[in-house]
Amino acid sequence: SYVLTQPPSVSVAPGQTARITCGGNNIGSKSVHWYQQKPGQAPVLVVYDDSDRPSGIPERFSGSNSGNTATLTISRVEAGDEADYYCQVWDRSSDHPVVFGGGTKLTVL
Amino acid sequence: EVQLVESGGGLVQPGGSLRLSCAASGFTVSSDYMSWVRQAPGKGLEWVSIIYSDGSTYYADSVKGRFTISRDNSKNTLYLQMNSLRAEDTAVYYCASSSGWSLYFDYWGQGALVTVSS
Numbered sequence: 613s614y615v616l617t618q619p620p621s622v623s624v625a626p627g628q629t630a631r632i633t634c635g636g637n638n639i640g641s642k643s644v645h646w647y648q649q650k651p652g653q654a655p656v657l658v659v660y661d662d663s664d665r666p667s668g669i670p671e672r673f674s675g676s677n678s679g680n681t682a683t684l685t686i687s688r689v690e691a692g693d694e695a696d697y698y699c700q701v702w703d704r705s706s707d708h709p710v711v712f713g714g715g716t717k718l719t720v721l
Numbered sequence: 722e723v724q725l726v727e728s729g730g731g732l733v734q735p736g737g738s739l740r741l742s743c744a745a746s747g748f749t750v751s752s753d754y755m756s757w758v759r760q761a762p763g764k765g766l767e768w769v770s771i772i773y774s775d776g777s778t779y780y781a782d783s784v785k786g787r788f789t790i791s792r793d794n795s796k797n798t799l800y801l802q803m804n805s806l807r808a809e810d811t812a813v814y815y816c817a818s819s820s821g822w823s824l825y826f827d828y829w830g831q832g833a834l835v836t837v838s839s
Contacts, residue, residue, distance in 0.1 A: 654815055
């Protein structure tokens with residue numbers, strides 16, 4: 613089964629830029645999606661297809677994907693961005709087609 | 722407006738069964754990818770099962786042979802039948818839908834808590 617690897621935690625000061633990585637074998641050949649989850653709430657899609665944003669998601673959220681690493685970038689970080697972030701891909705040739713990364717806790721200092 | 726509403730969670734003894742329901746509105750469950758994702762207390766998201774629009778179904782190894790995903794098009798509802806439940810199945814179970822060609826989950830339910838304990 614395909615494996616996605618995320619750092620357990622990332623810390624950033626308000627107003628700075630946070631980068632959360634998602635590693636996978638040749639992940640650049642797949643479409644990567646990112647979710648934000650705040651305590652006690654369901655996940656929310658913040659980036660899909662590597663770099664597209666659903667309506668209502670601020671432009672501060674952006675994504676990139678190349679080689680073996682995809683990255684979620686949050687610019688001008690705000691206190692309200694503190695949450696867990698998960699990457700996800702569709703491994704369409706597999707019997708386990710939906711793969712999530714282990715999640716990254718973003719702490720705003 | 723798209724909405725997913727789960728029901729059927731609760732406390733069950735090890736070895737018992739439970740059926741989760743996910744009532745959809747604003748779209749047709751048969752036309753999208755529909756999935757169950759769970760989250761054990763303090764842990765990350767874990768994919769459980771998915772049903773494609775063509776009816777194909779897939780399961781995580783941890784639940785294969787014990788859980789069954791299905792849908793009732795007339796009720797526009799997704800189900801997860803859970804048998805032979807174990808303590809490690811304790812989690813919040815989310816239903817999620819994907820309208821995208823690349824299978825991203827753009828809509829999620831509020832979650833249903835399943836507790837397996839004696």
